Amino acid sequence: DTGVSQNPRHKITKRGQNVTFRCDPISEHNRLYWYRQTLGQGPEFLTYFQNEAQLEKSRLLSDRFSAERPKGSFSTLEIQRTEQGDSAMYLCASSLVGGSTFFGQGTRLTVV
Amino acid sequence: AQTVTQSQPEMSVQEAETVTLSCTYDTSESDYYLFWYKQPPSRQMILVIRQEAYKQQNATENRFSVNFQKAAKSFSLKISDSQLGDAAMYFCAYRSTYSGGGADGLTFGKGTHLIIQP
Numbered sequence: 001d002t003g004v005s006q007n008p009r010h011k012i013t014k015r016g017q018n019v020t021f022r023c024d025p026i027s028e029h030n031r032l033y034w035y036r037q038t039l040g041q042g043p044e045f046l047t048y049f050q051n052e053a054q055l056e057k058s059r060l061l062s063d064r065f066s067a068e069r070p071k072g073s074f075s076t077l078e079i080q081r082t083e084q085g086d087s088a089m090y091l092c093a094s095s096l097v098g099g100s101t102f103f104g105q106g107t108r109l110t111v112v
Numbered sequence: 113a114q115t116v117t118q119s120q121p122e123m124s125v126q127e128a129e130t131v132t133l134s135c136t137y138d139t140s141e142s143d144y145y146l147f148w149y150k151q152p153p154s155r156q157m158i159l160v161i162r163q164e165a166y167k168q169q170n171a172t173e174n175r176f177s178v179n180f181q182k183a184a185k186s187f188s189l190k191i192s193d194s195q196l197g198d199a200a201m202y203f204c205a206y207r208s209t210y211s212g213g214g215a216d217g218l219t220f221g222k223g224t225h226l227i228i229q230p
Contacts, residue, residue: 003156031216033216033217033218035217040222040223041222041223042116042203042205042220042221042222042223043157043203043220044220045217045218045219046217048216048217055216056216056217059217091157093157098209100147100159101147101159101207102159103149103156103157103158105155105156106156
């Protein structure tokens with residue numbers, strides 16, 4: 001395991017469709033984070049898990065956004081009823097508690 | 113809430129020269145972490161360097177070093193002997209040592225686009 005893995009790398013979807021992204025963190029990391037990055041901006045923190053517990057979700061952008069990490073390993077981020085404004089890069093990252101955060105390559109979402 | 117400001121949208125430097133990227137932040141906390149990340153075009157965010165606020169000594173990683181001024185809330189990145197591969201967006205980021213209320217996530221600046229002139 002050489003790093004954080006995200007799939008798919010690119011996703012094009014029609015407005016109103018649901019999309020799901022997957023993230024596999026660095027294997028020994030117990031924390032997993034989701035960020036959104038729009039063009040010309042730094043990443044924006046959305047939510048995070050420690051093991052399987054979602055400890056922060058108030059930053060999720062709307063109730064259309066949800067995330068899971070059912071067994072404390074990989075995580076999924078789902079966006080329901082996508083809107084054009086959801087077009088962005090979605091970044092996953094992982095860390096140990098108190099450790100540095102390492103990012104995946106991201107999933108670029110385009111809503112048409 | 114913490115904020116991170118990078119006032120230089122773009123910087124340009126000649127290959128082999130030294131460049132300094134600026135970052136300021138606003139916080140009421142006394143203990144925290146600061147980071148510089150590099151994001152090459154269409155590639156993933158890479159951790160460049162990390163600084164713990166309780167440490168007075170400035171962090172160094174090979175050609176990369178920081179100037180951490182806690183009282184001034186300033187955290188600049190110096191890149192020595194610039195190389196073509198250093199061309200990227202550079203983001204400054206803050207993370208609290210506390211938990212809850214979103215404090216566990218990184219707060220990023222808007223980034224500085226670094227251009228290396230051959």
